[in-house]
Amino acid sequence: MWHIQVIHGPNLNLLGQREPDVYGRVTLSEIDERLRVYATTEGFELRTFQSNHEGAIVDAVHQAMGWADGLVINAGAYTHYSYAIRDAIASAGLPTVEVHLSNIHAREPFRHTSVIAPACVGQIAGFGWQSYHLGLEALIGWLETHVPPTPTPQATAESS
Ligand code: DQA
Numbered sequence: 001m002w003h004i005q006v007i008h009g010p011n012l013n014l015l016g017q018r019e020p021d022v023y024g025r026v027t028l029s030e031i032d033e034r035l036r037v038y039a040t041t042e043g044f045e046l047r048t049f050q051s052n053h054e055g056a057i058v059d060a061v062h063q064a065m066g067w068a069d070g071l072v073i074n075a076g077a078y079t080h081y082s083y084a085i086r087d088a089i090a091s092a093g094l095p096t097v098e099v100h101l102s103n104i105h106a107r108e109p110f111r112h113t114s115v116i117a118p119a120c121v122g123q124i125a126g127f128g129w130q131s132y133h134l135g136l137e138a139l140i141g142w143l144e145t146h147v148p149p150t151p152t153p154q155a156t157a158e159s160s
Contacts, residue, residue: 001043001045002045002143003044003067003069004039004068004071004136005047005048005068005070006046006047006049006071006072006073006132006136007048007050007051007057007060007061007073008028008049008050008051009051009057009073009074009078010051010076010077010078011052011076012074013028015028015031015129022101023102024101024128026128026129030129032048034129042140047068054078054085057085058088061088061094062091062092064094065093069094069095069143070095070143071089071092071094071097072096072132072136072139073096073097073098073116074098079114079115079116080110080111080113086116089119089120095121095146096116096120096121097123097135097136098117098122098124098135099131099132099134100123101125101128101129101131102126104125104126105125106126121139122138124138
């Protein structure tokens with residue numbers, strides 16, 4: 001069973017009321033619930049975390065090293081300038097998919113740069129809350145093709 005940590009960055013706690021024309025009307029708790037349903041259907045363990053604080057996000061990446069096989073992260077505005085989060089992802093060494101609700105490449109120029117992208121296996125942007133769903137699907141596909149399955153335990157004693 002895969003274990004996946006989803007991390008939501010700053011201001012995403014306000015989804016639903018925050019600039020709905022850009023980010024949609026689905027709230028963060030509704031997104032997390034939809035992802036939980038997906039995890040149950042697909043049979044992977046999911047944990048979700050949100051913080052408005054850079055250091056707390058760095059800590060969450062570090063803590064994921066203890067149990068997660070991969071990360072899905074929407075670092076919000078930190079995407080564009082947080083070398084600390086970029087380094088945390090690189091240091092953790094966990095396959096990470098970067099997601100954004102909006103298409104950051106079609107918005108203001110400062111959003112076109114992602115400093116975390118080089119530390120991630122890929123990026124999904126522009127599909128509203130479904131970017132998270134697509135990110136999880138992409139991560140699981142990546143894990144299935146890059147990480148060898150845990151070997152089935154064998155009987156230790158030779159049968160005679
Ligand atoms: C965002 C895009 C960022 O530029 C912005 O600062 C956010 C949300 C997105 O999901 O589209 O907070 O990451």
